[in-house]
Amino acid sequence: MSSSVKKAVIPSAGLGTRFFPVTRAVSKVMLPILSVPTIEFAVRELKNSGVSKIAIIVSELNSDIHKYFESVHDVDIEFILQEKANGLGDAILQAEKWVNGEPFCVVLPDDVIFNESPTIEEMIKIHSQFKSSVVALKAVEPEKIPFLGVVESQEIDKSMHRINRCVEKPQLADAPSNLAIIGRYIFTNDIFGYISNTPKGALGEIQITDAINAQAVKNSVFGYKFPGEHFDTGNPDGLLQASIAYAVKDVGKGPRLISFIKSLNI
Secondary structure (H helix, E strand, O other): OOOOOOOEEEEEOOOOHHOHHEEEEEEOHEEEOOOOEEHHHHHHHHHOOOOOEEEEEOOOOOOHHHHOOOOOOOOEEEEOOOOOOOOHHHHHOOOOHHOOOOEEEEOOOOOEEEOOOOOHHHHHHHHHHOOOEEEEEEEEEEHHHHHOEEEEEEEEEEEEEEEEEEEEOHHHOOOOOOOEEEEEEEEEEOOHHHHHHOOOHHHOOOOOHHHHHHHHHHOOOEEEEEOOOEEEOHHHHHHHHHHHHHHHOOOOOOOHHHHHHHHHHO
């Protein structure tokens, strides 16, 4: 499969504090959905989208990620060290030299999407048409809005929007919509300039949403409202839900799991 975007970045240096104590010894992205690490789903999606050069952003604590991928040969994986956790924008900025002037994808392994067509593949098609950055969008419940990047946009069709502005972690009353950015991005290379000029924002970190907002004001940024099932596996509830959803679709495991759940008389 040929793709107009050849490179991808997977930020994976987070501490995973919501999963303590297990993440004292295991990287968050190595926690499994059933038996498959969440980062594996990210790599599979990229490979199925025709993207075979991947940079994984890690901290010095992520030796288990190195070990997991050391025998993988069907994709070209490099590891880039983020010395200090300083936000998603900063994590992406670490890959600037590796990206080397090209457009690129970013996939957050916490955001797992089960769908027949890879979300990144569809986003690459939009980028190829408009030569602009593209972000994945999802309508979310009000209680989730203060924890996400939220957009104001113009609907082009049922799945595509033009982004006017983005707000990171707004209070519900200040949110421009209920459309949130979910962890899939296609970036034109000038995003690095916007990140470099982005001051620390929410949580005292360099937020990629702020850089996207600056890019949207000066250039075109599009949003793709993706289909399929999305799970935020960056928290224990989401990881459990994703595991159940993945298992019940398995021909061998699904019927037994469904029978077990029914037997609990919940």
